[in-house]
Every structure is written in C-alpha cells, then in structure tokens.
Amino acid sequence: xxxxxxxxxxxxxxxxxxxxxxxxxxxxxxxxxxxxxxxxxxxxxxxxxxxxxxxxxxxxxxxxxxxxxxxxxxxxxxxxxxxxxxxxxxxxxxxxxxxxxxxxxxxxxxxxxxxxxxxxxxxxxxxxxxxxxxxxxxxxxxxxxxxxxxxxxxxxxxxxxxxxxxxxxxxxxxxxxxxxxxxxxxxxxxxxxxxxxxxxxxxxxxxxxxxxxxxxxxxxxxxxxxxxxxxxxxxxxxxxxxxxxxxxxxxxxxxxxxxxxxxxxxxxxxxxxxxxxxxxxxxxxxxxxxxxxxxxxxxxxxxxxxxxxxxxxxxxxxxxxxxxxxxxxxxxxxxxxxxxxxxxxxxxxxxxxxxxxxxxxxxxxxxxxxxxxxxxxxxxxxxxxxxxxxxxxxxxxxxxxxxxxxxxxxxxxxxxxxxxxxxxxxxxxxxxxxxxxxxxx
Amino acid sequence: xxxxxxxxxxxxxxxxxxxxxxxxxxxxxxxxxxxxxxxxxxxxxxxxxxxxxxxxxxxxxxxxxxxxxxxxxxxxxxxxxxxxxxxxxxxxxxxxxxxxxxxxxxxxxxxxxxxxxxxxxxxxxxxxxxxxxxxxxxxxxxxxxxxxxxxxxxxxxxxxxxxxxxxxxxxxxxxxxxxxxxxxxxxxxxxxxxxxxxxxxxxxxxxxxxxxxxxxxxxxxx
Numbered sequence: 001x002x003x004x005x006x007x008x009x010x011x012x013x014x015x016x017x018x019x020x021x022x023x024x025x026x027x028x029x030x031x032x033x034x035x036x037x038x039x040x041x042x043x044x045x046x047x048x049x050x051x052x053x054x055x056x057x058x059x060x061x062x063x064x065x066x067x068x069x070x071x072x073x074x075x076x077x078x079x080x081x082x083x084x085x086x087x088x089x090x091x092x093x094x095x096x097x098x099x100x101x102x103x104x105x106x107x108x109x110x111x112x113x114x115x116x117x118x119x120x121x122x123x124x125x126x127x128x129x130x131x132x133x134x135x136x137x138x139x140x141x142x143x144x145x146x147x148x149x150x151x152x153x154x155x156x157x158x159x160x161x162x163x164x165x166x167x168x169x170x171x172x173x174x175x176x177x178x179x180x181x182x183x184x185x186x187x188x189x190x191x192x193x194x195x196x197x198x199x200x201x202x203x204x205x206x207x208x209x210x211x212x213x214x215x216x217x218x219x220x221x222x223x224x225x226x227x228x229x230x231x232x233x234x235x236x237x238x239x240x241x242x243x244x245x246x247x248x249x250x251x252x253x254x255x256x257x258x259x260x261x262x263x264x265x266x267x268x269x270x271x272x273x274x275x276x277x278x279x280x281x282x283x284x285x286x287x288x289x290x291x292x293x294x295x296x297x298x299x300x301x302x303x304x305x306x307x308x309x310x311x312x313x314x315x316x317x318x319x320x321x322x323x324x325x326x327x328x329x330x331x332x333x334x335x336x337x338x339x340x341x342x343x344x345x346x347x348x349x350x351x352x353x354x355x356x357x358x359x360x361x362x363x364x365x366x367x368x369x370x371x372x373x374x375x376x377x378x379x380x381x382x383x384x385x386x387x388x389x390x391x392x393x394x395x396x397x398x399x400x401x402x403x404x405x406x407x408x409x410x411x412x413x414x415x416x417x418x419x420x421x422x423x424x425x426x427x428x429x430x431x432x433x434x435x436x437x438x439x440x441x
Numbered sequence: 442x443x444x445x446x447x448x449x450x451x452x453x454x455x456x457x458x459x460x461x462x463x464x465x466x467x468x469x470x471x472x473x474x475x476x477x478x479x480x481x482x483x484x485x486x487x488x489x490x491x492x493x494x495x496x497x498x499x500x501x502x503x504x505x506x507x508x509x510x511x512x513x514x515x516x517x518x519x520x521x522x523x524x525x526x527x528x529x530x531x532x533x534x535x536x537x538x539x540x541x542x543x544x545x546x547x548x549x550x551x552x553x554x555x556x557x558x559x560x561x562x563x564x565x566x567x568x569x570x571x572x573x574x575x576x577x578x579x580x581x582x583x584x585x586x587x588x589x590x591x592x593x594x595x596x597x598x599x600x601x602x603x604x605x606x607x608x609x610x611x612x613x614x615x616x617x618x619x620x621x622x623x624x625x626x627x628x629x630x631x632x633x634x635x636x637x638x639x640x641x642x643x644x645x646x647x648x649x650x651x652x653x654x655x656x657x658x659x660x661x662x663x
Contacts, residue, residue: 013548013549013551013552013557014552016541016545016552017538017541017549017552020540020541020545021540023540024539024540025540346534346536347536347538347539349536350530350532350536350537350538351538351549352497352521353495353497353524353530353536354524354525354529354530354549354550354597354598355521355522355524355525355526355550356521356525356552357518357521357522358517358521360552434497435492435497435498438488438492438497438530438532438536438609439488439489439492439498
C-alpha cells in the first residue's frame with residue numbers, strides 16, 4: 001500500500017503545513033488576498049491614472065503654447081498693419097526740408113531723387129526693413145472740386161541685405177503696403193464718401209484717367225483725405241519726374257531699438273538727406289511687442305501653474321486614498337492572522353510540544369501572510385493595470401503608461417503589507433507557551 | 442535511567458493572594474522498558490507533573506534529567522530540540538492538525554526535529570499498518586473515528602523513536618475496545634525498550650503498568 005501525499009520532508013514540511021492550511025481555511029485566505037489586491041490595484045491604477053493625467057497635461061500645455069504662438073504671430077501681424085496705417089516710423093527727407101513746415105502742411109515741400117531709394121536699398125543697410133518711396137502733395141482736384149492729398153506710391157523697394165524677406169522675384173513675402181495697380185487709384189474713406197465714389201468708378205485727376213481700385217475703411221487721420229496712385233503717374237501729374245518727397249521707412253524691431261543708429265546709418269549713405277524719426281511710434285511698437293510677449297508667457301505660466309495645482313490636488317487625494325487602502329488592508333491582515341492564531345491555538349501547542357521551535361511557528365504564520373501577499377501582488381498589479389488603462393483618458397498611452405518602477409513597487413507592496421499586518425500575530429503565536437495550551441485540557 | 446525527576450515542585454497563583462501547590466516535591470525514576478502510571482483524581486497535579494517531566498513547563502524547584510541531561514539547564518532552543526528527539530506526547534484531546542492527512546500528521550515532528558529521512562517515512566507507514574490505519578493514511582482527522590484519531594496521535598508520538606513517551610489520559614475519550622488497543626501499543630512500546638510515563642484517573646490502567654503511583658493534592662501517596 002502506498003501513501004498519496006508522501007512528499008513530506010524536512011524542507012517541505014513547513015510549506016506543506018502552510019499550503020494545506022490555506023486550502024483548509026479558504027475564506028480567510030481569499031478575503032486577505034482580496035483586501036491586499038484592492039490596495040495594490042488601487043496603488044497601481046492611481047499611478048497609471050496620474051501618469052496619464054501628466055501626459056495629457058503636457059499635451060494640453062503644448063497645444064496651448066502652439067495656439068498662443070499662433071495668436072502671437074497674428075497679433076504681431078496686426079501690429080505691423082496697424083503701424084503701417086498709423087504712419088511710418090522713419091521719414092527720409094531732403095536736408096533742406098523745414099520740419100515745422102512739414103508738420104504744418106502735412107507733406108514735404110522739397111524733394112529728393114527717386115534713385116536715392118535704390119542707393120539706400122542696395123547699400124546693405126540692415127536697420128531698415130521696408131523702404132517706400134512716396135511723392136505726396138496737397139492738390140485741388142479740379143474734376144471733383146475738392147482738396148485732397150495726392151500720394152504716389154510704388155510699393156516696397158527690396159532691401160537686398162534682407163534676402164529672407166524676399167521671394168525669388170525680389171518681391172516682399174509679406175508686403176507692408178500693397179502696390180496700386182497701373183491705371184487704378186485707392187481712396188481714403190472721406191474722399192470716397194464726400195465725392196460718392198465706389199470701387200470701379202472712372203475718375204480723372206488733372207486729365208489722367210483712373211479707375212477706383214478700393215476704398216479704405218475710416219482711419220480717423222489724414223489717410224481719409226488721400227488718393228493713392230502709382231508713383232510714376234503722380235510724378236507726371238505733379239510735374240516731378242524722377243523725384244519723390246521722401247522715403248518712408250519702417251525700422252525692424254528685431255534688428256535694433258536704437259533710433260539714433262538708424263539716423264547715422266542713413267546719413268552716411270545719403271548725406272543730402274535728413275531723417276525725421278517717429279521715435280515714439282518705434283518705442284511704442286517695441287513696447288507693444290514686449291507686452292504681448294510678456295502676456296503670452298504669463299498666460300502660459302498661469303495655465304502651467306493651474307495644471308500643476310490640479311495635479312498636486314489629485315496626487316494628494318490619491319495618496320490619501322492609497323494610504324487608507326494600505327492601512328485598511330494591513331489591519332485586515334492583522335485581524336485575520338490574529339483570528340487564525342486563536343483558532344490554531346492547540347495546533348501551535350502540539351507543534352511546539354513535539355519540537356517545533358519558535359522561529360518555525362513564526363515562519364508558518366508569516367509564510368501564510370507572505371503567500372497572501374504574493375498572490376495579491378500579481379493579481380493586484382494585473383487588476384490595477386486593467387483599471388488604470390480602462391479609466392485613463394482616451395489616447396493617453398494605454399499599457400505604455402505602466403512604468404517599471406510602479407510595477408516593482410506594486411509587486412512589493414502586497415507582500416510588504418501582508419507581512420507587516422501579520423507580523424505581530426505571528427510573533428504572538430510563536431511566543432505562546434505550549435504548556436499553558438496543553439494544560440487547558 | 443531514561444527519566445529521573447527529583448523533588449520537583451510547581452505552584453500556581455489563584456486570585457490575588459492564594460497560591461496552590463500543584464506538584465509538591467515529587468520524585469520519580471523510569472528506566473528503559475518500564476511503564477509507570479500515575480493515578481489520581483482530576484486536578485491532583487498529574488498533567489502538571491507530566492508537562493514538567495516532558496520539558497514543557499519549568500518547575501519552581503527540583504530537576505528533570507532526560508537521558509542524563511538536565512532539561513531545564515538547557516536553553517529553550519536546546520530543550521525544544523531535546524524534546525523533538527527524545528520525547529513523544531499523547532494527549533486525551535489528540536491535538537491532530539486538522540488540515541493534514543494521517544500520514545502527514547504522523548511525520549510532522551520530522552519537520553520540527555529536522556530528522557526527516559526515507560527511513561522515517563517507512564517507519565510512519567509501518568506504524569500506520571501496525572495501528573490498523575492503512576485504509577486511512579490519506580484521510581484528514583475530521584474523517585476519522587475517535588479511536589482512529591488517538592491511534593494517529595500515538596503513531597505521531599512514536600515515529601521519532603523517542604526515549605520516553607508521555608501519555609496524558611490517552612484512553613480518556615475512548616471506548617473499551619479502542620482503549621485496549623491503545624494501551625496494548627503503549628505497553629508494546631515499553632516492552633521494546635521505551636520508557637513510558639502515563640498519567641490517568643482511570644485506575645484500570647494501573648494494571649498494565651510496571652509501577653503505579655497514586656497522586657493527591659500534588660504529592661505521591663506512599
């Protein structure tokens with residue numbers, strides 16, 4: 001006759017006792033494993049959710065930054081247009097031009113050569129981005145019976161020192177002022193309104209025929225009283241062939257904010273000219289740009305701070321919940337093992353009587369706790385990963401959110417909690433006096 | 442002399458000031474091949490005497506020599522080991538481990554003593570057959586009759602071939618037939634060179650013993 005379970009040996013003895021007892025008292029084992037599993041799963045899931053949240057926040061901030069950059073670019077473009085509409089930063093005039101007279105009349109009464117603008121453009125000057133030759137006079141428009149400012153323009157002359165701004169055809173990628181097509185005229189709002197002119201209307205100025213190209217919206221300044229025509233036609237009408245009133249130049253804020261430097265450089269190239277600086281505008285423009293930039297950063301930092309605050313709150317909540325789960329699991333293991341010790345009092349007594357030493361009894365109870373912890377650690381990690389992935393934001397990264405550290409911590413957590421919870425009852429069991437137990441009979 | 446108990450005493454405190462002397466200056470010697478019984482009514486100190494003689498309870502005074510070694514001069518660990526190697530216990534309540542099979546219950550002392558060997562497994566099987574438990578070897582204690590349980594407890598006590606077997610009311614829960622079987626095996630063990638200290642309140646058991654002592658209020662009656 002043979003014995004089925006003849007596998008009891010010195011080494012396997014305690015393991016057999018632990019394994020058989022776990023199978024014998026399944027409820028305690030299952031409820032212990034469940035409590036540890038919940039704590040482990042809670043920890044792993046919380047870590048995954050926080051990681052997913054962190055990644056989502058990073059994406060949100062990057063998206064926000066992209067949006068703000070786009071808004072900033074739009075804002076800069078708006079400022080650029082606004083600056084053009086407000087007037088030009090620098091006006092290069094004949095050195096004989098009286099500035100008080102210029103301010104009084106609103107236009108220059110002396111002239112420089114049209115070629116001067118090309119000399120400046122080809123000089124390699126890099127403090128100026130946009131050179132706009134303009135011939136401007138106040139005239140009596142006989143055909144319409146009205147006084148207007150006639151402005152001859154040709155668009156920007158390419159500054160060759162700034163090739164990045166130019167297309168292959170030496171045209172500006174983002175022109176500061178559009179050309180007036182040949183045979184056309186652009187009108188200020190007041191001119192168009194008072195003379196009842198609309199785009200498409202045929203007009204003549206001192207015998208020269210034009211078609212109204214567009215009417216600018218009201219700007220509330222001298223532009224409302226201006227008629228823009230191609231420069232060559234204006235030179236012809238005004239009898240100023242080869243001449244211009246001056247060069248409107250827009251200084252680039254990226255290159256310099258120093259006004260004096262612009263003046264010195266222009267004077268070195270065109271000594272017969274003077275530079276009339278709209279310094280307040282330049283400074284204002286730089287200030288506006290810096291303010292916009294600061295605002296952009298402040299919005300971004302505010303959003304980052306808000307997200308960081310939210311994350312801190314979530315982490316605090318998660319840590320409290322995890323701590324509660326851990327303590328509850330550990331206390332439950334303590335109660336279970338303590339109850340187990342009471343239940344197995346006589347077993348402990350007889351094992352001690354037949355020679356089991358204290359450390360062997362300790363191993364039996366701690367081994368049981370550790371077994372619960374080991375089973376719960378694997379199951380808890382799997383459950384935590386499933387819950388974390390399931391409840392994390394869509395597209396957060398799925399299983400990729402599980403870091404090795406979290407997995408290791410999750411696998412160690414349950415055995416640690418169970419051994420911590422089971423330690424005191426195990427020590428109590430190991431220290432029970434067998435004589436007291438056996439004497440009870 | 443396998444067991445020599447000299448002048449041991451043990452007192453318990455009952456209540457605040459009352460002290461009860463459970464064992465009072467008792468001496469006893471048991472040689473190999475000898476079965477000694479101690480009779481007496483419940484509460485006379487029999488079990489206390491047995492626990493002290495078996496190395497489980499330190500006496501207040503006197504000494505216990507087991508195989509010539511003073512048990513209570515040893516460290517607790519050494520005493521545990523000495524007990525595992527040299528002593529077997531049988532109790533009225535059996536104290537079987539409920540989730541282990543008959544075979545596992547019998548060999549469980551090997552895990553404590555670290556003396557597992559294939560020979561020990563063979564000896565466990567031999568005891569199982571000899572005690573007529575062959576058909577129960579894979580059963581759990583809950584599936585056994587009372588007599589069978591006590592036989593398993595006896596097999597567990599004998600599997601390590603102890604020098605001394607301590608039996609505390611081994612027939613207390615058994616019917617006559619099972620009591621006879623158990624007593625026969627205990628006597629057989631003594632005949633084969635073992636020393637037995639058997640405590641009981643059943644006077645009939647005294648007939649199987651080589652020597653019997655009557656105990657009352659912690660003392661042997663002369």
